[in-house]
Amino acid sequence: MRRLIPTGEVTRGDTRVVGHPPQGNRADFAAAEFVAAQWSRATGAGIDPHEYRRVTEGLESLDDWGPAFRRTGLGYVERAADAGSVVSAGEYLLMAARWLHVATLAPYAQAHRAAAEADDALGRGLALLEPGARRVSGEEFTGWLRGPADAAGTVIVVPGLDSAKEEFLDLVSALLARGLAVFAMDGPGQGVLAATTTIRPDYHRVVGRVIDALGVTRVGVIGLSLGGYYAAETAALEPRVAAASTVSGPFRLSWEELPQPVRDILVRRAGGAEAARGFASQVDLTALAPRITAPLLAVDGGRDVIPGVTNGERLARLAPHGTHLSVPHGDHLLGNARADWLPLVTDWITRTLTGVTA
Incomplete structure (x- = not known):
């Protein structure tokens, strides 16, 4: 690492x-x-x-x-x-x-x-x-595919627990500026689908259906907050992922230690207290991280300290091709430190997917 x-x-x-x-x-x-x-x-x-x-x-x-x-x-x-x-x-x-x-x-x-x-x-x-932007929807996902039809690489942007595709428009713009095609999605329990679906830990199954719908053979995945766990879980189990990055993504959750506001969001998004507790118990990359064969970049903010949440340094250490980017003054999602990670992550995934620095 x-x-x-x-x-x-x-x-x-x-x-x-x-x-x-x-x-x-x-x-x-x-x-x-x-x-x-x-x-x-x-x-x-x-x-x-x-x-x-x-x-x-x-x-x-x-x-x-x-x-x-x-x-x-x-x-x-x-x-x-x-x-x-x-x-x-x-x-x-x-x-x-x-x-x-x-x-x-x-x-x-x-x-x-x-x-x-x-x-x-x-x-x-x-x-x-x-x-030219195209709405693409399927079972438990919806979103927008943007960028050139002949792009050298395609990136899927995965939101987190209470985020949605509308939250990360600047990240999408940065990827588009580097010549990539980008699919920004809502998945189970997220965004416009929160009214009809609930969160699930085996997110790779949803991303697999996304890749099928996009008609591509390899993708990059960037996951933010809980979406970082989703991206890493997908990279471990979906062989078409050629590069993955996590931003403020959890390596592991401990229900007993999570602050009550986080538990409350989990309960709402999971559809009940028992479902939320069961979901949290499955958010653990200990066994999956060594199975991530694609290059992986895990980004953490040094000020992102949430009880019950283990951050991404361990993920990068266990993944065979993992790199850890630590931003000491960054908070959760590093909204206070965008210049310290956004260009680096978008350049990295462009280079990893295409071999070209935009």
């Missing part, structure tokens, strides 16, 4: 802290904590930090999160209808998709509706900006 540590670490304040210190009742405090915790993730997904501050500064409880973000997203849909050009309309719709997805991150009665609206906004935006 090789270990990469980026040089030139930037010292900065804790970007998770937004607005004023929490004051008032417990609901105010919980809302302020959640706003602070989601700052890096939301801005890393492409939401403007100043607008994030404006939208969240008046939240009095977590119940206000979903409506506020959905309202903002639908505002961008309205802007698209009034835009003066096709490009502006498309860009507004992609921004709407981001806001509508982030609306689903807190418990929200209209979460499935917001996810469907995010999916719709993304599709409408791509129809305007990239008429």
Whole structure:
């Protein structure tokens, strides 16, 4: 295993802290904590930090999160209808998709509706900006295939526990800029499919159906957060994976140690407490990591410390061709350190798949 540590670490304040210190009742405090915790993730997904501050500064409880973000997203849909050009309309719709997805991150009665609206906004935006983009759907998956038909390589982008294809548009753009074809997907329990499916640990079966539908013989896979586990599990069991990268992906989960908010999300996405506990017990790459014969790059943030979650260093150590990229100041999903990993990961997977540096 090789270990990469980026040089030139930037010292900065804790970007998770937004607005004023929490004051008032417990609901105010919980809302302020959640706003602070989601700052890096939301801005890393492409939401403007100043607008994030404006939208969240008046939240009095977590119940206000979903409506506020959905309202903002639908505002961008309205802007698209009034835009003066096709490009502006498309860009507004992609921004709407981001806001509508982030609306689903807190418990929200209209979460499935917001996810469907995010999916719709993304599709409408791509129809305007990239008429060649193609919707591809099958059993337990849906997503968009983008990029040249004759691309030298195809990458599948896999979201995590409560993320979706709308969250990683900037990663997709970086891969497209390097000449790759990209399929950004929702799988079981994710994004627009969360309303009708539940998460499953044997994700390689879903990716296998994706590869069949795409009609390619080899792919790269990039998985983010829990999607990192999915990507590694797939790389171990799906021989058509020629390169894999995990970003903030878990090597192992321990249900007993997981924080209650993480357990709550697992329960919602798995369809019940027993199913969630059973799912968590199967997230363990100890036996699978040595079976990953493809090159693998595991990326972790040094500040990404979640009780009950073992990060990717051990995965890279056990995988025969594993490399570990450690970003000391990076948080979960490294939204606060994008320059330290995004170009490296996209260059690495391009070179590994095609033999060419874009």
